[in-house]
Amino acid sequence: MTILIKNATVLDLNRFAAVESDILIEGDRISKIGVDFEVKEKENLKVIDGRNKVALPGLINGHTHVAMTLFRGASDDLPLMDWLNNVIWPSESRLTGEDVYWGSLLGIVEMIKSGTTTFCDMYFFMDEVAHAVEQSGIRAVLSRGMVALDPANGEKGLKESVDFIKNWQGKANGRITTALAPHAPYTCPPEFLRDVIVEAKRLNVPINIHISETLDEISIIKERYGTTPVRHLESLGLFEVKTIGAHLVHVDDEEIQILKRYQVGAIHNPQSNMKLASGIAPVVKMLEAGVLVGLGTDGAASNNDLDMIEELRAASYLQKVSNMNPEALNAKTSIAMATSLGARALGLTEIGLLQEGYKADIILLNTNETNFYPRHNIFNLIAYSAKGADVDTVIVDGEIIMEKRQLTRLDEEKIKFEANKRGLKLVAG
Numbered sequence: 567m568t569i570l571i572k573n574a575t576v577l578d579l580n581r582f583a584a585v586e587s588d589i590l591i592e593g594d595r596i597s598k599i600g601v602d603f604e605v606k607e608k609e610n611l612k613v614i615d616g617r618n619k620v621a622l623p624g625l626i627n628g629h630t631h632v633a634m635t636l637f638r639g640a641s642d643d644l645p646l647m648d649w650l651n652n653v654i655w656p657s658e659s660r661l662t663g664e665d666v667y668w669g670s671l672l673g674i675v676e677m678i679k680s681g682t683t684t685f686c687d688m689y690f691f692m693d694e695v696a697h698a699v700e701q702s703g704i705r706a707v708l709s710r711g712m713v714a715l716d717p718a719n720g721e722k723g724l725k726e727s728v729d730f731i732k733n734w735q736g737k738a739n740g741r742i743t744t745a746l747a748p749h750a751p752y753t754c755p756p757e758f759l760r761d762v763i764v765e766a767k768r769l770n771v772p773i774n775i776h777i778s779e780t781l782d783e784i785s786i787i788k789e790r791y792g793t794t795p796v797r798h799l800e801s802l803g804l805f806e807v808k809t810i811g812a813h814l815v816h817v818d819d820e821e822i823q824i825l826k827r828y829q830v831g832a833i834h835n836p837q838s839n840m841k842l843a844s845g846i847a848p849v850v851k852m853l854e855a856g857v858l859v860g861l862g863t864d865g866a867a868s869n870n871d872l873d874m875i876e877e878l879r880a881a882s883y884l885q886k887v888s889n890m891n892p893e894a895l896n897a898k899t900s901i902a903m904a905t906s907l908g909a910r911a912l913g914l915t916e917i918g919l920l921q922e923g924y925k926a927d928i929i930l931l932n933t934n935e936t937n938f939y940p941r942h943n944i945f946n947l948i949a950y951s952a953k954g955a956d957v958d959t960v961i962v963d964g965e966i967i968m969e970k971r972q973l974t975r976l977d978e979e980k981i982k983f984e985a986n987k988r989g990l991k992l993v994a995g
C-alpha cells in the first residue's frame with residue numbers, strides 16, 4: 567500500500583525542528599518527506615489529512631513484561647519482596663500460554679493506543695507473545711527471561727531461548743527480532759552468564775538484562791563477587807555483546823564510563839523505579855557522558871500503565887526534582903529518549919526517526935484538543951501536555967494499525983473480556 571500524509575506538522579529529531587510537510591510511505595518505508603512533490607495517481611493510494619496533527623516517530627518502549635497487564639492493580643503499595651513473594655510469583659506460577667497470549671494482546675492494544683510502535687519484552691511463553699505481536703502489527707524485540715539459581719532451570723531456559731530465536735528472529739517482515747535475556751546478575755550465576763554470552767555471539771543477538779535496579783541487588787553482588795553489578799558483568803565479558811540493560815539506577819561515575827565505552831543501551835524506567843521505591847537513575851549524568859539512554863515502562867504490575875507519553879514526562883520531572891534543576895532533561899531530550907535515542911539503545915537502526923529510507927513507524931497526534939492550545943512550541947506541548955489519548959493514527963512497517971483511534975487488526979472488546987477473566991482467575995488462585 568502507498569500512504570500519503572498531507573499537511574502534517576512533522577518532527578525532525580535530527581535538527582529538533584517541526585516542519586509543515588507531507589510524508590509519502592511506499593511499502594514498509596518512508597520514501598519522501600517534503601512539500602510540493604508529485605505523487606502519481608495510484609490505485610492503492612491512501613491519503614491521510616494531516617492538518618491539526620503532528621507526526622512523530624512511533625514511541626519505543628525499551629523495557630516491559632507486556633503480559634503482566636494481567637496483574638495490573640492486583641496488589642499495590644507493598645515492599646518489593648512482599649509483592650513478588652505473595653502476589654506476583656504465586657500468580658505467575660499459574661500462568662498458561664493462553665493467559666500470556668491474551669495478556670500480551672491487552673498490553674499491545676494499550677501501547678498502540680498511546681503511540682508505542684516498538685517494545686522490548688522479557689517474559690515466558692514467548693511463542694504466545696510473538697503470536698500476539700505478529701497479529702497486532704506492532705514491532706518488538708522479544709526475549710525469554712532466564713533465571714538460573716537452579717542450574718537445571720537455567721539450562722531449560724537457555725534451550726527454550728535458543729529455539730525461540732531460531733523460530734522467530736526476523737519474522738513478520740522483520741517486525742520481530744529476538745534477544746537472550748538472563749534476568750539479572752543476582753539471579754544468574756557467572757558460569758551461566760558465560761554460556762549465555764557464547765550463545766549470543768553465536769546467534770548474533772543482543773542480551774537483554776536487568777542491572778542495578780535496587781540497593782538490595784548491589785549488596786548481594788558485593789557480597790557474592792566483591793564488586794558492583796556493572797563491573798561484574800564487564801569482567802565476565804557480557805558487554806562485548808550488544809547489551810540492553812534495564813534500570814541502571816545505582817551506578818557510579820566509573821560504571822557510567824563503562825556503559826558508554828561498550829555502547830550499552832540503558833533503559834530508564836522512572837515510574838516503576840518510583841513506585842517500587844528503587845531509587846533515581848543518574849540519567850542526566852549518563853546522557854552527558856554519552857550513554858545511549860532509552861525509556862521503558864516496565865511491566866504494568868509496577869507502573870501501572872504502558873503509556874510512553876506519560877513515561878517521558880515522568881522521566882523529565884524526576885530528573886528536574888532530583889537534580890534540583892528545572893533545566894535538567896528538557897522536552898526535546900525526553901522525546902528523543904522515547905524515539906531516536908531509544909532505538910539506538912535497543913540497537914535498532916531503521917526506526918526512531920522520520921527520515922527517508924527509514925521504516926514507516928509513524929504516529930499522528932491529534933493537536934485539536936484544548937491541551938494543545940495555544941501553539942507556542944510543539945516539543946513542549948508533546949513533552950508536557952500531550953496524553954496517550956491524543957494519539958489518533960498509528961502506522962507500523964507501512965501499515966495503518968490504528969486510524970482515528972480504531973484498531974484495524976484487533977478486536978479490542980474481546981481482548982478486554984478475555985484478559986479480565988484470566989487476570990482475575992490467576993490472582994484469585
Ligand SMILES: [Zn+2]
Pocket residue numbers: 629630631776812864865
Ligand atoms: Zn523488568
